[in-house]
Amino acid sequence: xxxxxxxxxxxxxxSVDVTDLRVRFGSVTALxxxxxxxxxxxxxxxxxxxxxxxxxxxxxxxxxxxxxEGQVIIDGREVTAEPxxxxxxxxxxxxxxxxxxxxxxENIAYGLRFHDLSGDRDPDERVAELLELVDLAGFxxxxxxxxxxxxxxxxxxxxxxxxxPDVLLLDEPLSALDARLRKQLRVQIKTIQRELxxxxxxxxxDQAEALAISDRIxxxxxxxxxxxxxxxxxxxxxxxxxxxxxxxxxxVFSGRVTDDGSQLSIEGGLLPLPTGTDTADGTSVTxxxxxxxxSIYTDNQPVDGQTLSATVNTVEFLGDxxxxxxxxxxxxxxxxxxxxxxxxxxxxxxxxxDDIHIL
Amino acid sequence: xxxTLVVVFYYPVGSVLSSAILVDGQFTVDxxxxxxxxxxxxxxxxFTAYQALLSTVVSVAVGLPGAYLLARFEFPGRKFLRSVTIxxxxxxxxxxxxxxxxxxxxxxxxxxLLSVVGLGPVKLVGTLNIIILAHAFYNxxxxxxxxxxAWESVDTRRVETARTLGASPLRAFYDVTLPxxxxxxLTSAVLTFIFTFMSxxxxxxxxxxxxxxxxxxxxxxxxxxxLTEAATLGAIETALSLGLIYIYLRYxxxxxxxxxxxxxxxxxxxxxxxxxxxxxxxxxxxxxxxxAVVLFVGPLASLVIESLTTPQGAFTLDYYGFLLSQQxxxxxxxxxxxxxxxxSLLFGVGALALALPMGVLVSVVAIRESRGSRLAxxxxxxxxxxxxxxxxxxxxxxxxxxxELFGHRITVTGPIVIVTVHAVAAYPFVTRNITPALSGIxxxxxxxxxxxxxxxxxxxxxxxxxxxxxxxxxxxxxxFAISIGEFDSTVLLAEGVDSATMPVALERYIxxxxxxxxxxxxxxxxxxxxxxxxxxxxxIDRTGRRWNRR
Numbered sequence: 049x050x051x052x053x054x055x056x057x058x059x060x061x062x063s064v065d066v067t068d069l070r071v072r073f074g075s076v077t078a079l080x081x082x083x084x085x086x087x088x089x090x091x092x093x094x095x096x097x098x099x100x101x102x103x104x105x106x107x108x109x110x111x112x113x114x115x116x117e118g119q120v121i122i123d124g125r126e127v128t129a130e131p132x133x134x135x136x137x138x139x140x141x142x143x144x145x146x147x148x149x150x151x152x153x154e155n156i157a158y159g160l161r162f163h164d165l166s167g168d169r170d171p172d173e174r175v176a177e178l179l180e181l182v183d184l185a186g187f188x189x190x191x192x193x194x195x196x197x198x199x200x201x202x203x204x205x206x207x208x209x210x211x212x213p214d215v216l217l218l219d220e221p222l223s224a225l226d227a228r229l230r231k232q233l234r235v236q237i238k239t240i241q242r243e244l245x246x247x248x249x250x251x252x253x254d255q256a257e258a259l260a261i262s263d264r265i266x267x268x269x270x271x272x273x274x275x276x277x278x279x280x281x282x283x284x285x286x287x288x289x290x291x292x293x294x295x296x297x298x299x300v301f302s303g304r305v306t307d308d309g310s311q312l313s314i315e316g317g318l319l320p321l322p323t324g325t326d327t328a329d330g331t332s333v334t335x336x337x338x339x340x341x342x343s344i345y346t347d348n349q350p351v352d353g354q355t356l357s358a359t360v361n362t363v364e365f366l367g368d369x370x371x372x373x374x375x376x377x378x379x380x381x382x383x384x385x386x387x388x389x390x391x392x393x394x395x396x397x398x399x400x401x402d403d404i405h406i407l
Numbered sequence: 408x409x410x411t412l413v414v415v416f417y418y419p420v421g422s423v424l425s426s427a428i429l430v431d432g433q434f435t436v437d438x439x440x441x442x443x444x445x446x447x448x449x450x451x452x453x454f455t456a457y458q459a460l461l462s463t464v465v466s467v468a469v470g471l472p473g474a475y476l477l478a479r480f481e482f483p484g485r486k487f488l489r490s491v492t493i494x495x496x497x498x499x500x501x502x503x504x505x506x507x508x509x510x511x512x513x514x515x516x517x518x519x520l521l522s523v524v525g526l527g528p529v530k531l532v533g534t535l536n537i538i539i540l541a542h543a544f545y546n547x548x549x550x551x552x553x554x555x556x557a558w559e560s561v562d563t564r565r566v567e568t569a570r571t572l573g574a575s576p577l578r579a580f581y582d583v584t585l586p587x588x589x590x591x592x593l594t595s596a597v598l599t600f601i602f603t604f605m606s607x608x609x610x611x612x613x614x615x616x617x618x619x620x621x622x623x624x625x626x627x628x629x630x631x632x633x634l635t636e637a638a639t640l641g642a643i644e645t646a647l648s649l650g651l652i653y654i655y656l657r658y659x660x661x662x663x664x665x666x667x668x669x670x671x672x673x674x675x676x677x678x679x680x681x682x683x684x685x686x687x688x689x690x691x692x693x694x695x696x697x698x699a700v701v702l703f704v705g706p707l708a709s710l711v712i713e714s715l716t717t718p719q720g721a722f723t724l725d726y727y728g729f730l731l732s733q734q735x736x737x738x739x740x741x742x743x744x745x746x747x748x749x750x751s752l753l754f755g756v757g758a759l760a761l762a763l764p765m766g767v768l769v770s771v772v773a774i775r776e777s778r779g780s781r782l783a784x785x786x787x788x789x790x791x792x793x794x795x796x797x798x799x800x801x802x803x804x805x806x807x808x809x810x811e812l813f814g815h816r817i818t819v820t821g822p823i824v825i826v827t828v829h830a831v832a833a834y835p836f837v838t839r840n841i842t843p844a845l846s847g848i849x850x851x852x853x854x855x856x857x858x859x860x861x862x863x864x865x866x867x868x869x870x871x872x873x874x875x876x877x878x879x880x881x882x883x884x885x886x887f888a889i890s891i892g893e894f895d896s897t898v899l900l901a902e903g904v905d906s907a908t909m910p911v912a913l914e915r916y917i918x919x920x921x922x923x924x925x926x927x928x929x930x931x932x933x934x935x936x937x938x939x940x941x942x943x944x945x946x947i948d949r950t951g952r953r954w955n956r957r
Contacts, residue, residue: 112854132857139858145851149873158869162860204855211859 063088063247064109064215069118071104071271078104079115080271086249091241093250095258096268097294102251103219105268109249110217111135123214133162135215138208142220144200146192152203153179153188159211166212178206181240198229205237209244216241216248222257234261255295259283267291289407292336297371299342299381300407302334317377320354320401334407339384341403344372345396356381356397363390412765412790415827419801420645420793426635426804427642438639452643455604455620458535462542462603463596469543469702470550470595472695477551478558480692482677489555492548495703497885499892499940500545501910504612505917505933506706507541508532508926509713516709535618541609544702546599550592557591558584563672597655601648605794608894608910612917622895625796629899634804641797652792710937714930726931744932747912748939751891754822754908755943758829758890759883765830766837766882773838774846791835795895798828802900821906825897829890836889837882844878845871884947891940909936 064086071079079101086092094102107113109120111132120128127135138159146155153175160171179185182202192200201221208216221237222230238261241248252258258265259279267274267282267290275287286292292300303314311318312333319335345351358374358381369386374395383397427438442448477489495503511517511531518528531537561584569579607622614620616627621644628637683689717723730744790798802824848871856866872879894910901907907915913936916928 107854110854110858112857131862132854133860133862135858137858139855141851141855143849143851145849145855147852147856147870158856158861159859207855207859217858 063090063123064092064249065119065121066105066109067119067121069105069108069115069120071101071108071113071115077271078113079108082118082271082273084266084273084276086247089245089247091238091248091250091261091263093252093258093262093265094268095252095255095265095294096274098253100268101271102253102268104271106217106219106249106251109215110137110139136163136211136213137215137217138211138213139217140201140204140208140219140221142223144192144197144204144224146200146203146207148192150192151188152184152190152192152195155192155203156188156207156210158207163211174210178210181209181243182206182236197225198233201225201233202236205240209240209246214247216246218248218250220251220253223252223254230257237261259295267294269294284405286336286405286407289334289336292334292405292407297339297382297384298336299339300334300336301379302332305331305333314379315377317356317379319356320404322402322404322406336405336407337399337403339371339382341399342381342383343398344374344383344385344387344391345398346391346393348396351396351398353398354401358395358397360390360392360395363392365390412831415802416790416793416798416831419805420798421801422805423638423797423801424642424645426638438635439643442636442639442643448640451619451621451624452647454618455622458538458542458610458618458620459600459604459606461535462539462546462606463599465539466543466546466599466603467550467592467596469547469699471554471592472692473547473551473699474554474558476677476692476695477555479672479674480677481674485674489552492552492555495545495548497888497892497940497944498707499894499910499913499936500606501608501612501894501914502710502892502933502936502940503544503706504541504609505913505926505929506710507537507544507609507613508917509930509933510706510709511537511540512926514718516705516712532613533615533617535614537613538610538618540702541613541706542599542603542606544706545609546595546602548703549598550595553591553595554588557588559671561587561672566672594655597651601651601655601792604651605644605648607794607796608914612914622794622796625794625800626899629796629800629803634800637800638804641794641800645793645797648792648794649789652789707937710930710933713926714934717927723927726927729928730931730935744912744935747907747909748935750822750906751908751910751936751939752943754826754829755887755890757822757826758833759886761826761830762833762837762886762890763879763883765834766841766886767879769834769838770841770845773842790831795828795832795893795897796899798831799896799899802828802896821900825900825906825908826890828896828900829893830886832893832896833886833889836885840878840882840885841875844875848874880947884944887947888940888944891936891943909939 064084066082066084069079069082070077082101082105084105094105096102104113108115109122111120111127111130115128118128119126122135122137146152147158150158156175156178157171160174165171165174175188176185179188182205184199184202184206187195187199187203192203195203201224205221218237222233225233234257250258250261259282262279264277265279265282266276269290274291275282277285277287282291283296286295286298289300289302292298301312301314301319303312303319305311305321306313306318310321312321312335321333321335343351356376358376360372361375361380362373364371364373366384369384370390372383372385372391372395374381374383374397376397381397385391428434428436473492477485477492509515511529513528513530513532517531521529531540565583566579569583570576574582604620605622606620607626610618610620610623611626614623616623619627621640625637625640625644628634628640677683677689677692679686679689683693714726715722715724717725734743734745852870852874853863853866856870857863861869891908892910893908894914897908898911898914901911909932913929913932916932917926
């Protein structure tokens with residue numbers, strides 16, 4: 049590891065650094081002491097429910113919001129006080145925000161008025177290159193309102209990329225599109241990101257999208273970071289109840305550890321604790337188990353491992369499986385069952401105590 | 408921006424207001440007591456409010472069926488009709504007053520028509536009726552416009568929901584539609600009251616001193632050089648209208664903006680073959696349309712007709728000949744038509760050039776949501792509440808008569824003062840046009856431009872201004888038309904003959920008896936004014952469109 053001369057850079061290989069960032073809107077604190085390091089070339093996603101501060105964080109990186117405290121550092125340069133136009137970023141919004149009085153090509157070329165291209169390339173060539181990149185070759189003369197939503201979003205992406213920004217910022221870029229198109233386009237965005245190897249910050253409220261597309265994810269709630277990690281780690285090892293409930297489908301229970309320390313007592317029932325759980329009796333504990341880690345048995349045969357007796361309440365058909373909502377002691381437990389017919393009536397739920405995750 | 412307004416608005420108006428409570432630098436309530444304790448002035452304010460109230464009632468009554476027609480029925484020319492409801496607002500009021508004289512005067516078109524069927528003549532000039540009718544000419548279209556917009560924004564789904572829940576069409580109208588119309592009706596009524604309370608040229612030309620309102624009397628006192636008394640009157644009037652404007656702004660702010668989503672009410676065809684003639688609702692609307700044509704087209708048509716006919720009804724060009732003879736007359740004190748025309752156009756261009764940037768700036772301030780900008784917006788909106796006479800009087804007392812600054816006596820003369828006053832009168836209309844357009848622009852367009860490297864000013868020029876170009880053009884046309892028609896301040900400031908404008912010349916010709924007791928010269932000048940106003944409005948619109956085409 050090499051030492052850098054300036055000590056203003058916390059992590060040497062970080063492309064975007066945010067330290068102790070605080071943003072207030074009147075009396076509301078939208079971002080509360082947030083620190084993050086986004087690595088060079090990384091696809092980094094901010095995910096969380098609406099109002100969690102993810103868009104505010106993105107806009108602070110862009111220079112579109114003014115933090116009351118903290119720093120934003122892009123490529124080792126502190127830009128907290130710099131206006132958006134001097135940060136060399138590209139941004140794409142949910143509603144595309146194409147300039148309606150300019151053609152597609154003029155939209156893409158707009159940023160080139162303010163930037164010199166590397167290697168003295170011709171702006172027109174650059175526009176053609178980008179139209180090619182987003183599969184819209186030949187669309188340059190169209191007006192934005194002549195394009196579909198998905199096409200408009202690709203133009204917005206091309207426009208953001210044209211001036212060769214250091215960082216690409218995407219604010220819910222797919223939320224206005226229908227489900228099928230959303231999936232197609234997210235693959236295209238990911239492919240382009242890999243191809244250009246550009247540091248990308250992506251904001252979405254869709255946890256499935258976040259899991260599918262990201263190198264790393266930051267889960268946010270109430271203006272604070274809950275967990276920053278890879279999609280796998282966030283899914284399998286959620287750091288808080290908020291993360292466990294927000295990312296993926298989950299069953300979450302809170303209760304107190306029983307006297308012998310082996311079980312969790314929750315209103316009306318007992319659940320086993322994983323072996324080696326280091327908790328004193330009487331402490332209150334929250335645990336979670338994913339629907340796919342539970343099995344469901346309809347015949348009354350004895351089964352190995354931990355079991356619970358439950359009643360099927362509702363069944364959702366997902367195509368490749370069923371989501372079975374069971375009632376156990378007046379609580380709902382969701383089970384993902386790859387059965388061919390939907391289970392009903394009295395059932396036995398089976399699971400491995402070590403699959404239970406303590407929060 | 409605010410500094411400019413301080414010099415050309417707050418300072419002059421403040422000088423008027425302060426003279427009501429300051430005599431020789433001492434605070435006193437004597438002038439106020441003198442005015443408020445005088446039964447004559449109490450009556451004057453009472454009558455002014457009374458005629459404003461009647462005018463408001465009549466304007467709402469005439470305006471509402473128009474809104475019903477435009478919002479609920481489809482017919483050829485509906486869109487055109489909807490957009491011309493803005494026109495009366497920019498027509499020079501003194502010209503409209505002469506139009507009403509030409510229509511309803513002793514030898515006017517209306518009485519001529521009555522005599523054909525053996526009726527009349529009816530004496531309307533000098534009565535309250537004609538003043539109220541002329542006020543309705545101005546304000547009923549305003550009512551129509553605001554209520555139509557509210558009616559068109561009613562979400563069909565709400566009405567449909569009420570219907571599916573069991574409401575009859577009438578009941579659904581009462582429960583769902585009407586509550587959305589009432590704010591618009593009240594808003595337009597308050598505005599009408601304010602405008603007619605401060606009305607000047609219409610009352611001056613149609614009522615004279617017998618039916619004087621505060622504004623007319625104020626003008627008369629200025630003419631008699633009773634400036635302190637005039638200032639006191641102006642101060643009380645301004646306080647009242649500021650109060651009304653405050654009520655209006657508070658009320659307007661609390662109105663819920665209708666959501667942009669949802670489907671709009673479908674319009675019914677107005678003409679449904681022969682059945683149109685047996686449907687009482689449609690028959691009512693046809694009758695209304697006929698009345699509307701008489702009220703709105705009548706005065707303008709009469710203006711042109713009377714300028715071309717003798718009182719006996721024969722065709723004549725004498726009145727235009729009169730204008731030419733005035734032009735070539737060397738007599739002192741003659742108001743020449745050509746300089747009046749060129750003054751009007753020149754002042755119009757000047758006012759436009761000044762009012763446009765002022766209006767844009769005010770809009771930019773207005774759409775920023777912060778406490779400071781609220782205050783700035785209020786300060787910048789206040790000119791709406793101050794009558795032209797009061798502003799004109801303030802200008803006379805300060806900039807025109809001269810003001811001491813750092814030991815130098817500064818006087819600003821004729822044309823410059825007139826252009827600034829016109830700009831002050833016009834920029835609120837520029838703002839009215841631009842603010843909705845500007846706030847309709849998605850903030851993210853500017854964000855995107857800035858992220859791409861444009862600074863704030865560049866983004867304004869590259870993105871926002873091109874997108875509000877149509878509103879800018881409309882604002883420019885308004886500013887120009889307001890300047891061309893401005894009478895209230897100009898008549899005080901256009902001393903002598905050098906800086907007379909068309910409306911001022913027109914007013915002077917009303918009393919001209921050189922061709923006998925005839926309205927001819929005034930109608931001829933009025934027709935010229937009408938033509939110039941129309942042509943410039945169309946020209947600005949055309950140029951704007953060409954410039955706007957990419």
